[in-house]
Amino acid sequence: MKRLLIFLSSLAGATLHAAQPQPQISFNRDVRPILSENCFACHGFDPKHRQADLRLDTFAGATEDHDGIRGIVPGDLTQSAAWQRIISTDPDEVMPPPKSHKPPLSPAQRTILKTWIEQGAKYERHWSFEPPKPSPGSSIDSFIQDRLAQEKLSPSPAASPATLIRRVSLDLTGLPPTPEEVAAFLADPSDQAYSKLVDRLLQSPHYGERWGRWWLDQARYADSNGYSIDAPRQIWKFRDWVIDALNADMPFDQFTIEQLAGDLLPNASESQKIATGFHRNTQINQEGGIDKEQFRIDSVFDRVATTGTVWLGLSIGCAQCHDHKFDPIEQKEYYQLFAFFNNQDEPTLKIFDQNLDVRELTREFKQLETQIKTFIQDHTSELDAWEAGLTPAIKKSLSSFLTKILALPKNKRSFAQNQSLFAASVGGVGTFRELNDRYKEIDTLLNQGVTTLVMKELPKPRKTTVFIKGDFTRPADEVTPGTPGVLHPFKSTPLQPNRLDLAKWIVSPENPLTARVIVNRIWQQYFGRGLVETENDFGMQGTTPSHPELLDWLATELLAKKWSLKDIHRLIVTSNTYRQSSSNRPDLREKDPGNYLLARQSRLRLDAEVVRDVALSASGLLAPQIGGPPVYPPIPDGVMGQGQVKRTWTVSKGADRYRRGLYTFIYRASPPPTLTVFDALEGFTTCTRRIRSNTPLQALTLMNDSGFFEFATALEKIIQSESLDAAFRRCTSRPPHPDELAILQKLDPLTAARTLLNLDETVTRE
């Protein structure tokens, strides 16, 4: 209902002027939401659930003749059976029927449908399947202000410079500005200075951390296998890849291709292989007694659904069991997408120190092995002589490892065993020693380093079939890879298209969805809500955009700027719309309580990781290094015993104790409570929009958690060594008002420090 409010209000406004002609109804804007919400479940795309053989989602269906009765007769309300059923007062007749638990259509909804039928019942293709319409020469502010002017609303004044620098620093880097940065900006808050500030923040390596976490939510990243066993896994190289790629402003099309199909690129680099970890963030079930194929298929289901949600903004997963009820995606098409993801091997990639020439070392290693073999062969007699001369007393003094080798018949000893024996006896000096030492050195070099999970294509594709009701034990017709027919055509020459072809199809300029979906998801981070509120559903059941032209303009800008995300960030944060005050106003409280029209900014509670980062920064403890293995800051006692398998949590020492929240190790089955209490994710499924809850457990965390208490004691020292005023500024980036200072001055320094870290303002982006 909420989504309709704005459009209804504009229509209602128009009808006040009775002398004017009826406003032109737009099918997509005005009619489709009503039909989709109330009618399509039984009269839509899915033939299996269609009632009375009537479909209302197409003109042909709505106007089809059923023995003289037609759902809709353009221009003729009395002959339109659907309309007559909608206005019926007979409970057996009225649509939607009472048993659907949908209330009868409201007078405003009826007015829209009535006018639409009278105007000829014109259908339009769903807006998001049409290419974005360009609006040359526009700007964010012109779209927003035009719309506000229509509603006779004025935008809010700019936020104060202190609020603005804190806002834009938190939004672009997830860290508050330092007191010095605030002072410098307050001294010169000009547009030019702001523009320079934005450039500096976009160049900051912390930008990649902040927006990396945004992407990792969508990638369902975590550091364990999930399900009940939930063993730890190594895939943090993927996390670092995301941070690096965003910092380098890798164009989003390439960013997409490398993650979906980096392994299939010609001469794929190590980095491109690491990127394919995106789809290895699925869970792995290690429980006993399971059917492995079932869980492999579950992970493929997840990859299809995630790809659909993240890049297309479509709930493709709905078609896993049946034709999509609302969007034109057939079950068969779902399995055609499934086929792209059904051919993977799921290997682990070993990553070496960048300074190592692995190829050369491997060559040398093999060569050494041959040399050592030959050397031993050439000197067998020496070894035999040594062995023959072993007295029981000497034998006793040998290690059990060697004794075991000696107990074996000579022809049963392996290369490694012979090598050890030789080294321990006659090979302790000279050439053998040199060869052997180098061999061992290389062995160590090649065996150290980290691993990460990646994708690899099987040489021979698996057969893919439709699964009846999504049940993998009920295979039906075989399918080949393909994309949904409702979207732009899939142009692929190979007989067996693969993930690379899919990735290229997704970032094709003909794709009406991806650019819109991504700019919308960026917009959402800045305003708390996307221009399309259902950021993960651009289909028929999703909401229509609040500012369709702006959305299209941003999407075309993204393409014009060669998929540069940083350019889109710059466009948004330098707009006046972004820079407005977030304070509510009496007139807005009346007219636009949900702030859909953006006559002000919104106050947003910081993301879980940033709550930690701000407290660390304020207390001066933050260890700012970027990337590397996950860390283990202190967590409350007993947390790790919650899962099926109790996992150890050895608290990190030194700087790693104070790293940013995004580096904390995440066990899916027992995630760190100080983060999850603020709605951080466990990484079970893709998440394109976090919930922002506001609970007593958050209060307990900020007041009592040992980590936050430690931050408070550090802030206490700042109060003592500098001043209360300085501590306040570190938390809020602004000086305290005298009455605020008066409250804090009554407290002892530790209580004042704890108060500051608990302020709503401290954990909020104003």
Place this chain on the structure above:
Amino acid sequence: MTSMHPLQHQTRRHFFSRCSVGLGSIALSSLMAAPAPKMRNPLEPKKTHFPAKAKNVIFLFMAGGPSQLDLFEHKPQLTKLNGKPIPESYTAGKRFAFMDSSHRSDLLASRRSFKQYGQSGAWVSDLLPHTTSIVDDISIVTTCKTDLFNHAPAKLYMNTGSGLFGRPSMGSWVTYGLGSECEDLPGFVVLQSGPRGPRGGSVLWGSGVLPTTYQGVPLRNQGDPIVNLSTPSQITPTQQRQVVDSVRELNLKHLVETGDDEIATRINAYEMAYRMQTSAPELMDTSDESQATLDLYGIKDPKETSFARNCLLARRLVERGVRFVQLYDTNWDHHGGPTENLEKHLPPKCLDIDQASAALVKDLKQRGLLDDTIVIWGGEFGRTPMGEVRESTGRNHHIDAFTMWFAGGGFKRGTVYGQTDEFGFGPVENPVHVHDIHATLLHQLGLDHERLSVRSQGLDFRLTGVDPAHVVKGILA
């Protein structure tokens, strides 16, 4: 900075002038040092879809899958054909856990002795002597059915109606739908006993696509009952109160400046957090319970974690208005391994829970709480009529028919519902799917399972999923 922005001035005047608006009156009264009244509490009690029969739920979850054939299902034919292979007609096309291993699948007689009890004549084995004393208070359903046969997915299924991670659990749905009547404890509380946490872990009480406000809060028996509940040891009670008070004062000032309702919610959250710091330890401190009560539950040491103590805590929780209490007792997975067989390990498990489960029903009844409270007993699935011989005897996971019981909250007193075949393999009448259990539970709480939904990722999520689910009228009074 100290001079007020014109907008701010206007905003402030607005809030003071419009006291009929909830927020304005709150801000005003609070600034005048009155305690902050309730505002926009997401757990505020909500209207039901229709009049409710029950208000609270206690779910006694036997994690691992208790063997219904050794507890409730008396099957003479199974005894007669002990050791014989099960007729293929039963197993054709079925999938079982551990399919890849070659455990024997011959029928296994129960070694327990069964008798009929109460008006209903319900069969109960000698492993549950105390349960026999409440058979006329409970509805026993022998034909419960689920879809998934591995522990973690099946537990998720029983709790969330789906085997996938990330769906809201029953307790979250109920607190989302009804709110909570308790102002100083969470609305959905989880208690645990047994050697380890349940398979699946915290997602079993997760809120999925619902806000985290509705997720289950585990009350722990060691350390803080709630994570981060205790004031840091270096801090005095006065200092803690000072933090809460000064945070409220400063937040109120900011509320007036910004007009953001979220600040009002946060002020409330701090008040509730502060109250929880007192009320949760009070709840856990059972020293005010009489010896007779402790004896009723069979609590030997009230300080020690046990299922019995958790049952007592469950009663104390619903007494305080907590909406949904879930108890997990782990280690009911009797496959026949060296530490999990039916002969040696099922009896002590039953000893752990039998007396306390029965005591909970009796105690709620004598205190007049049973009419408002639904008590559920059961696991994620049951066990096969076929034996599984590993080192000793056990049974495999079984999803086609297993037993649960329901008491209070408008459920029938003293009935056995559903009929299984001669081996207890599958239902021959009145099957009750997990989604039917969910629909029935919600129905008793005044919620229509088809209307209790939330939109996410293009779908209307419901506890009962997409296939039709039915309220099981046959077990309702």
